[in-house]
Amino acid sequence: xxxxxxxxxxxxxYRVLTAVNFAHGEVYTIGAxxxxxGATTLNLPLWSIVPxxxxxxxxxxxxxxxxxxxxxxxxxxxxxLKSRAVRxxxxxxSLALGIVIREILDLIYKGDWQSLPExxxxxxxLDLGGIYISSGEAVIAVVSIVMLIALQLLLHRxxxxxxxxxxxxNMIGAQFSGININRVVIAVFVIGSVLGAVAGMVxxxxxxxxxxxxxLTVVIKAFVAMVIGGLTSLPGAAIAAVMIGVAESVxxxxxxxxxxxxxxxxxxxxxxxxLPNGLFGRRR
Amino acid sequence: MKVLRAIALAAAALLLPAAGxxxxxxxVRFGCYIPITGKFAIFGxxxxxxxxxxxxDFKATGKLKDVNVVVQCEDDQGRADDGINIARRFIEDxxxxxxxxxxxxxxxxxxxxxxxxxxxxxxxxxSSHPDVTKIGPxxxxxxxxxxxxxxxxxxxxxxxxxxxxxMLGIPNDYGKANVGFTRRSFEKAGGEVVFEEFVxxxxxxxxxxxxxxxxxxxxxxxxxxxxxxxSLMLKQLRQMGVKTRIYLAAVLDTPDLVRLAGAKAVEGSLxxxxxxxxxxxxxxxxxxxxxxxxxxxxxxxxxxxxQTMTMMMGITARLYPNVTREGYRxxxxxxxxxxNVFGPLTYxxxxxxxxxxxxxxxxKNGQTVLLK
Numbered sequence: 001x002x003x004x005x006x007x008x009x010x011x012x013x014y015r016v017l018t019a020v021n022f023a024h025g026e027v028y029t030i031g032a033x034x035x036x037x038g039a040t041t042l043n044l045p046l047w048s049i050v051p052x053x054x055x056x057x058x059x060x061x062x063x064x065x066x067x068x069x070x071x072x073x074x075x076x077x078x079x080x081l082k083s084r085a086v087r088x089x090x091x092x093x094s095l096a097l098g099i100v101i102r103e104i105l106d107l108i109y110k111g112d113w114q115s116l117p118e119x120x121x122x123x124x125x126l127d128l129g130g131i132y133i134s135s136g137e138a139v140i141a142v143v144s145i146v147m148l149i150a151l152q153l154l155l156h157r158x159x160x161x162x163x164x165x166x167x168x169x170n171m172i173g174a175q176f177s178g179i180n181i182n183r184v185v186i187a188v189f190v191i192g193s194v195l196g197a198v199a200g201m202v203x204x205x206x207x208x209x210x211x212x213x214x215x216l217t218v219v220i221k222a223f224v225a226m227v228i229g230g231l232t233s234l235p236g237a238a239i240a241a242v243m244i245g246v247a248e249s250v251x252x253x254x255x256x257x258x259x260x261x262x263x264x265x266x267x268x269x270x271x272x273x274x275l276p277n278g279l280f281g282r283r284r
Numbered sequence: 285m286k287v288l289r290a291i292a293l294a295a296a297a298l299l300l301p302a303a304g305x306x307x308x309x310x311x312v313r314f315g316c317y318i319p320i321t322g323k324f325a326i327f328g329x330x331x332x333x334x335x336x337x338x339x340x341d342f343k344a345t346g347k348l349k350d351v352n353v354v355v356q357c358e359d360d361q362g363r364a365d366d367g368i369n370i371a372r373r374f375i376e377d378x379x380x381x382x383x384x385x386x387x388x389x390x391x392x393x394x395x396x397x398x399x400x401x402x403x404x405x406x407x408x409x410x411s412s413h414p415d416v417t418k419i420g421p422x423x424x425x426x427x428x429x430x431x432x433x434x435x436x437x438x439x440x441x442x443x444x445x446x447x448x449x450x451m452l453g454i455p456n457d458y459g460k461a462n463v464g465f466t467r468r469s470f471e472k473a474g475g476e477v478v479f480e481e482f483v484x485x486x487x488x489x490x491x492x493x494x495x496x497x498x499x500x501x502x503x504x505x506x507x508x509x510x511x512x513x514x515s516l517m518l519k520q521l522r523q524m525g526v527k528t529r530i531y532l533a534a535v536l537d538t539p540d541l542v543r544l545a546g547a548k549a550v551e552g553s554l555x556x557x558x559x560x561x562x563x564x565x566x567x568x569x570x571x572x573x574x575x576x577x578x579x580x581x582x583x584x585x586x587x588x589x590x591q592t593m594t595m596m597m598g599i600t601a602r603l604y605p606n607v608t609r610e611g612y613r614x615x616x617x618x619x620x621x622x623x624n625v626f627g628p629l630t631y632x633x634x635x636x637x638x639x640x641x642x643x644x645x646x647x648k649n650g651q652t653v654l655l656k
Contacts, residue, residue, distance in 0.1 A: 103321065111325025113512045115544040125523040133491075134523050207488045209516055209544065213323050217486045249492065257493040258455045258482045 001144035003241035005199040006218050007225035008151060009192030011237040014226060015168040016188045017073075019090040023064045023098035025219030027193045030060050031200030032210045033105060039120045046120055046205075053201045054194050060101075061193025065186055068093040073185075078172055098219075105212035114210040121208040136206025143202050147195055148238055155234075160187050168232070224264045228271045230281025240279055243267070312600050312607050313354045315374035317367055317385035317395065320359035327387045327585050331409060332357055333578050334589025335384065342597040351604060353597065360386055364394035371395040375402040381600075382407065382612040384592060387585060389413035389457040396423040405612040409592035410585050413457045414465075417636045424616055426592040428558055428640045430458070433534050434465020436642040437506070437556055441466075441531050442473035444554065444644070446504035449531075450479035450497035452517065453508040462508040462533055478502050483513060490517045491524065498526055504554075508533040511583075515545035522549045534558050534642070537652070539581035547650035554655065557645040559584040559626060562654045570625040591624040 006028055013021045034056040038049030072089045073080065080086060122136035155161035166174040167184045175181050199218075204210050222237075225244055229236025244264045251263045271278060316335065318328035335355045342348065358373070360366040367386055374380045375398060382405040386392045392411035399406035400420030407424040408416060414431045417423060441449055449470060453463035459482060467477050479500035481493055494517060497505055505521075505528050507514050514536050521530070532541075532555035542550055559582075561568040570590065574582040582590075599615040600607060621630050622638075629638045644655040 106321060106325060110329050111321070113326070113544055115515070115546070118546045118548070123519060123523050125525055203488070207516060208519065209488060209512060211512070252492040256481050257487070258484050261484050
């Protein structure tokens, strides 16, 4: 389910800008570090850290948009908006921003693994008929489902959601209709990054282990889910992410766990060969 | 032609004083390749602290007073290709007298052959894969060797009453050697390995593999992974309510285990000890001084780096002022014993390894207690 939340934030940004935000993994990491700082440095109760995580995610998303994307899309003519060079530049700039965030966290925490205080960890064991899960895992599932539903409501029941859908459908047309593109793009980064930061938070609460590199694997899996889901489809990304998670778990029963890492990539290869448009992708 | 000659002379005139100044500065420069950034940066940082403390302690003895000993650390990120690139640079740099590193066996195994071919001493403070010193006569090691630790681990588990064990490791050179030698020793003692699996080092959820291990009904679970994964495994085993006894590899004899897993999760775990304050005054004193200086307790990598650097400083003092690359090899071959933070150790010149003493410990209320 974690993959799903991260993949949706990732896909949302791609859907609007047709640009990959590789700094999205670091948003996930920042969500985890915010809860660490709230718990250890500020000694805040858990309920009061949650809004801080949302704020940190929103600010990080806004910062990434300003530093990594806005500069490359300052021209709003049709040629620039459709420019492949701009897309490639933003891919690299987001990658660079991700490295910068990671290295800053590494400098502060010296690359060391951090542990959340036990009182904050959701580690009660739940026995579901012989299958053990922790309360943290249950919270991951519930929070993920709630966030996915909330996102759907936001996209289909609010004016900003309508604007996001309009921009993702036809940016130039939306611009001519009077929609403020910059405002929509910022909203997309903020929403996507809040999803990523909250995902980082719940995973940290479930496992209690935090490190600057924790977002790296997740963002790669989110990218794979986005491609399998059909690049621009939010339900597609969510379903693909769940599919990857389930496939990894099932593979873990039959294969040595070190091999389960390849499951997502095997699925990706299979989809690229037999279903290149993904689960819900538009035919190109 | 005259112009070219004039340029050459001018360049030579500029370079000569520079070359002279190096000698005047009385500098001895060691190369060092360790992970400074990346996932393993914390281990490189421990090693760097160990080198630094050894240099300061050696200076305090009054030896090499006027000599500036420099450890030039380069970042290999725990990656073999970076280790090879750094090796090429160090070999070309005539100011480098010997090289320390790497942290990882995989990196040392990749870069070691280059140093050996170039006849530049490469001494690794931490790489424990048995093949490291087999690379050649210029590659040395200061750490525990996996074949010996594994022999101790396996025999200890059998001695502690385990007849069936489940083993968990990580799929790299260290992990495979650690699990492989432990398994061999346990089976030789008459035990049976009912489950063995190598886990993904970046994973956070180990419940599935732990359930598979528990289903095999072992008397004991052996964990031979690094601290971040081990702390998660121990927490998850506790959450699952598993009561099976746990035995941890020597690499987990570090205060970070209790810090990351919490005292409850590690309670009662058995482990191999080589570097722990309970083992003697030397190591206890090192822990105290290290914590005062760096604000955290040392891990075995800091201790091994300290021991290696102390030995290399001693050799430098013996060689000075005739410090040559070959001199280090010749002096290292003369080493027979060392008494440092790991206690008195003897050197086995036949297999070119140090004889470390292993002990069994257990964790009670977050503190390690010597069992034997």
